[in-house]
Amino acid sequence: MNVLGLYNYWVVIALMMTGFYIVIAHGNLIKKLVGLTIFQTSVFILYISMSTVTGGSAPILKEGITLYSNPLPHVLILTAIVVGIATTALGLALVVRINEAYGSIEEDVIQQKDDEV
Amino acid sequence: MEAFILLALLSFLVLTAIAITRLTDLFAVVMLSGIYSLISALLFVVMDAVDVAFTEASVGAGISTLLMVSSLRLAGRYERPSRHNPILGFFVVLVAGSLLIYATLDMPSFGSINAPIHQYVAPHYIDDSMKEIGLPNIVTSVLASYRGYDTMGEVAVIFTAGIGVLALLSISRRRSVEREKTEHGRMHEQMILRIVSKALIPFILLFALYVQFHGDYGPGGGFQAGVIFAAAIILYAMLFGFPAAERVVNFSLVRLLSAIGVLIYGSVGVVSLISGENFLDYTALAADPVSGQHLGIMLIELGVGITVASVMMIVFFTFNARALQRKEKYL
């Protein structure tokens, strides 16, 4: 077992858990979305870490270079980033509507108003 | 050296993430998340994923920050301290994290060439894509040709998200036009900024076109170019007011264009289907298979670029039209 070789993955898990903690422990909806973004980015880093080859180069062909890193995760993550911003935009739109309906974006307040009705 | 840079950047990321959890000023949180995204994009460059870094830089650090900030204007700036006990959440996170760390113990070590991920399709892409597609950028070949069907799904998702934002936040057109005169905000006094940006915008648009069409040979492509193009228009809108920007870019045309991009993508597939090949198999588009691939990739990248650019503009303009309307209602 190579401890240094797994360092990347451990940091990814630390980031993932930070994002997860923000999502479950904070009541503010925008903060939750930021937490979700952190979580999402940690997954991106996980994929890209797996695609890396030691001594390899970026997957753009050039004469004199033989070792390239794996292009497939790059493709998956590239599209995932753009889809991620699209879903974040949708989430923010929902937050704005919730704020208009309830006058707050705090989970507790929204829950309270729901209970009153 | 690379390992050291990686280590340093990863520590920066963890520090930033922890700082984000502790802050209650949401503006500061959004700014730190911008920094977070800059660091992660830098990390992608170090790990040889240049195309991903390109996308993360333009999308994560640019558009995402702008969107978050403009929705903060609609939803308030400060977070209320939570009344829940944080211990329970902390415990859940700790357990989940240690389980995940236990799972990583079986993973191949970082950068190992013998890892299973490098054994299946990747050697085929790296060795044969030059012969089959004829483009130096393997990522573009895989994105647009080998996995073209997948990318079409992604473009459709982006289009759907644009429609979703429109459905949630769109307002009646007449009312926002009435507000035209009062909307220039605090940017009116920034004369140097306005002049310099006005001079820069054509170059930004040109750069977007370069990224769009150079994506076959270097990092870049439709996704990134679309975002940069939209960013230039958004810059104009921020400095000269949204009504002025709507005179430059017709909003209903933008809405139409977002659909046209997906349509271009789909019809390239249908044309190849009619010519007797599989859906999105571009070899049918020209007599020579390689030039057919070139043509097909260029067309679908164009479709992607158009859709991404117009959806980004739609999202941004819709958020701001909403903000304008709210101002009208409450002030």
Next chain:
Amino acid sequence: MLTAATVAILVVMLLTLVRAFMGPTLYDRILAVNLFGTKTVLHIAILGFLMGRPDFLDIAMVYALINFISVIGILRFFEYSKRDKRDKRERASKPL
């Protein structure tokens, strides 16, 4: 020398990050974000030479561009509300 410059820039990034964490006013944070972006551009440019493939400078270009746009965006949408008590506390900039 390239290595030394990389290390220097990493140190500068750390210092800027500390400024971004500490604040105290929002403008300090915007300044830190702007500085951090410039440092990222430099880092990418140097990294290209360090890794032997300097043809990826387009990324550095995008960074410079996006950095500018996002700073303007934050300035545009940040509305300073005078009613806010916390802002008043922030407004008197304190020495370190």
Next chain:
Amino acid sequence: MMDLFSSLAGGSLLFAGSFLCLSSAVGTLRFPDFYTRIHAASVTDLGATLILVGLIFYSNEGIVTAKLIMIMLFILITSPVASHALAKSARHSGLKPLIYDKKFKNR
């Protein structure tokens, strides 16, 4: 001879640039209020320019040099403008500079 010259020139420019960047970062961290900090931060613009010019000596392809010059020009134009806009909007929103008057000195 030319090689020696260019690596020497590039190295010293990189060194000077890194030094300026470092000093500006220390200034941004240590200075007492926003306006002095933005003053320190502007030193970075020169540092960045020096580093990019130094990198030109390391490049041996025309296109790389051209891109470096473009990035340099872009930073030279936008960075001071952004700082100016930042300072101006801070001033307009009522952020007061820290003034060392008697009362403050006694503290």
